[in-house]
Amino acid sequence: MKDRPPLTPSSPWGRPTPRSAGVVEKKFGPLTVILGGDHGRYPHCNSLFVDDEIKTVIDPGCSVRALKALEEKHRVHRVIFSHYHEDHTRCARLFPDSEMYVHEADLAGVRTVDGLLEMYGVSIDLDEKLWLNALVNGLMLTDLPQTEPLTEQSLSFGRVTAEMIHTPGHTPGHVCFLFPEQDLVFSADIDLDRFGPYYGDEVSNLSEVLTSIEKLREIRPKILVTGHVAGIVTEKVDEKIIAYREIVFEREKRIFEALSEPLSLDGLAARHPIYKKKVEPYTIYRKIERNMIRQHLLRLTAEGKVEQVGADLFIQR
Ligand SMILES: [Zn+2]
Numbered sequence: 001m002k003d004r005p006p007l008t009p010s011s012p013w014g015r016p017t018p019r020s021a022g023v024v025e026k027k028f029g030p031l032t033v034i035l036g037g038d039h040g041r042y043p044h045c046n047s048l049f050v051d052d053e054i055k056t057v058i059d060p061g062c063s064v065r066a067l068k069a070l071e072e073k074h075r076v077h078r079v080i081f082s083h084y085h086e087d088h089t090r091c092a093r094l095f096p097d098s099e100m101y102v103h104e105a106d107l108a109g110v111r112t113v114d115g116l117l118e119m120y121g122v123s124i125d126l127d128e129k130l131w132l133n134a135l136v137n138g139l140m141l142t143d144l145p146q147t148e149p150l151t152e153q154s155l156s157f158g159r160v161t162a163e164m165i166h167t168p169g170h171t172p173g174h175v176c177f178l179f180p181e182q183d184l185v186f187s188a189d190i191d192l193d194r195f196g197p198y199y200g201d202e203v204s205n206l207s208e209v210l211t212s213i214e215k216l217r218e219i220r221p222k223i224l225v226t227g228h229v230a231g232i233v234t235e236k237v238d239e240k241i242i243a244y245r246e247i248v249f250e251r252e253k254r255i256f257e258a259l260s261e262p263l264s265l266d267g268l269a270a271r272h273p274i275y276k277k278k279v280e281p282y283t284i285y286r287k288i289e290r291n292m293i294r295q296h297l298l299r300l301t302a303e304g305k306v307e308q309v310g311a312d313l314f315i316q317r
Contacts, residue, residue: 023066026232028182030160033225033232034070036062040228043087043139048177048186048225053158054078057098058177058186059227060091067091080150082188083174084109084116088227090139103166104149106173112143119171121202121291130281150175167216169209170198176216183222190216192230192240196247199295200274200288206248206295213245255296259306262313268293 024035030051036044045061049070056078060067070076076095081088081102089110092100100110108115113135122131135141155162155177163178170189177186189198190213197213199206217238224233224241233240254273263271269290272278279285297314300306307317 023063025066028179028184028223030157031179031182031184034062034066035231036228040226040231042228043090045087045188045227046225046231049074050157050160050162052160054156056080056157057095058082059088059188060095061086061088062091064091064094067094071095080155080177081106081110081147082176082186082227083171084119085171085189086116086135086139086141088188089144090141092144093140093142100144100147101150102147103164103173103175104151105168106171107147107149109171109173110147111145113141116141119201119203121287130283165215165219167212169205169207169212171201172203172205174212178219178221184225185216185219185221185223186225186227187216188227190241190244191226191228192224192233192244193226193228196244196251198288198292200291202291204291204295206292206299210245210248213241217241251292252296252300255293256300256305256316259300259314259316262309262315264312264314265290265293265297266312268297268314 023037026033032049032051034047034049036046038044040046044063045059047060047062048058050056051074054077055074057067057070057076058080059082060079071094076098079092079095079098079100084102084106102110109119117131120131150164153164155164160179163180165176165178167174167176167190174189176188176190197209199209221237222234224237225231226233251274255268258268258271258273269286272289274289274292275285297306301308305317306314308314
């Protein structure tokens with residue numbers, strides 16, 4: 001990382017440094033789902049351990065304590081990231097001797113923290129300080145320059161095999177993992193969270209999010225393991241995915257209805273159609289909300305439901 005200006009001491013996310021309490025493990029044959037601390041809420045995530053010839057951790061973000069214990073017991077050979085977000089990569093530093101892999105479209109966001117900030121679209125000084133403080137001081141995130149691109153769609157761990165399913169949108173290189181023998185999909189941040197899908201990075205893409213959700217539905221897995229709170233889902237899987245997708249259309253309806261009068265992107269963001277309220281730290285969430293609204297405006301204008309009038313004003317057609 002480059003030299004940085006001094007950072008503020010407290011976490012701008014308003015959350016304490018992650019603790020390791022509350023971790024639950026569940027086995028599916030050679031697969032162990034490690035549900036993250038605080039029910040997998042950010043900055044934790046759920047991790048998957050493949051106990052096979054090539055011992056592998058997917059998304060090392062569940063808990064420092066649990067992952068340290070795993071490394072001591074098994075000596076992990078390989079770490080795979082579903083995408084570049086810090087809550088899925090933050091404990092990778094515990095596996096310095098492991099091979100590390102991510103989809104090539106997300107490679108830059110894992111290899112360096114600077115690359116991560118770039119993919120978030122952080123460019124303003126103040127934002128950069130806030131985000132860096134949260135990432136580096138709060139989460140102890142490090143550069144992972146040894147990370148290599150996942151080149152094969154089929155992954156072999158020894159006896160266990162998995163298919164990497166490219167599900168872009170949340171990030172360009174977001175992937176899910178299908179374990180056919182266990183009829184289990186690790187769906188990472190297609191997470192069925194009550195908030196709904198996230199597409200707030202500079203490089204996120206809402207149309208791709210919707211296509212990726214359909215791709216996941218087509219697999220019809222018996223067991224869905226999400227990256228966060230929903231965790232292990234075995235009942236009404238498709239219904240739950242549909243309800244999650246529906247949140248996108250509810251947001252779009254709020255944006256469309258607000259455009260009965262001409263509004264700019266900032267004007268729309270001030271109405272909080274995504275978060276429904278002002279969320280602190282506002283410099284960060286304002287950027288995310290603007291990015292997400294922009295994705296909806298792209299869809300609405302492409303579908304001819306909304307038109308742009310003037311430099312930065314939008315209105316219903
Ligand atoms: Zn994510």
